[in-house]
Amino acid sequence: MRPKGTHSGTSCEGSAQAGLIEKLQVLPGYSQELGLDLRRxxxxxxxxxxxxxxxxxxxxxxxAATFRQFENQGVTTPQAVIAAGWDKLVEILDAGGYVRYDFSTASNLLEAMTKLVRDYGSLEGLYDRAADSHDLEERFQGLKGVGPVAVNIFLRELRAVWPKANPPPSPLATGLARKLGLAGSALMLPGLESALVRVCLDYCKRRKCPECPIRDDCRPS
Known part of the structure; x- marks a missing residue:
């Protein structure tokens, strides 16, 4: 026999979790905030x-400001990055405020895009060559300056677009999910991992709890 109140409590908890997930899923991902349509x-x-x-x-x-500079200069394809050359890339990076990493990033971008075009033809070519999600991540990390963090940022917002885009969840997302009482499987829902990372970076780490969109759902640590 079910103890009194058990079903009701479970139902309320499930409803609260559904409400939290809904709040998170309406938060824009970084790609969406940049005005990008990842289906293209x-x-x-x-x-x-x-x-x-x-x-x-x-x-x-x-x-984000530096990315806008790349857009403004029309340097938004592998070929355009290569054609721009090192000096122009440094100029673009500096214009966006990316001065701390301008030289190394310019060098890495040139080498990475040269390899991408030479070995795969395009980003889509790299994806097509990958056997599975792990192979996809390895191929991206084979590009100069593209490490696990960049791969996770890139692929987690492509889960609903590329079937082979399935990187391990970000530690930031898993940590916040545990604090919120979310099941690990929830991270696979569209947009949820990206939203958790944003909340962690934009509110938790900056101690902006009163402004957080999910402040009422957060469990104090």
Whole structure:
């Protein structure tokens, strides 16, 4: 016999979890905030470029501003990056405020895009060559300056677009999910991992709890 109140409590908990998930899923991902449609191949490359910028130990605001500079200069394809050359890339990076990593990022971008074009032809070609999600991650990390953080940033927002895009969840997302009482499987829902990372970076780490969109659902640590 079910103890009194058990069903009701479980139902309330499930309803609260569903409400929390709904709040998280309406938060825009970084690619969406940049105005990118990841169903389009050209925007997927733009997001790849942005992901490389976001992966460094630099503010998201500066990374986004620097990506806008690449857009403004029309440097948003592998070929355009190569054609721009090192000096122009440094100029673009500096204009966006990416001065801390300007030289190394310019060098890495040139080498990475040269290898991408030479070995795969395009970003889509790299994806097509990958046997599975692990192989996809390995191939991306074979590009100069593209590490696990950049790969996670890039692929987690492509889960609903590329079947082979299934990176291990970010530790930031898993940590916050545990604090919120979310099941690990919830991280596979569209947009949820990206939303958790954003909440962690934009509110938790900055101690902006009163402004957090899920403050009422958070369990104090």
């Amino acid at each position: 191949a050209q925007d997927r490359f733009k997001w790849f470029l942005a992901s490389i910028l976001f992966a460094k130990r630099i503010s998201a605001r500066i990374a």
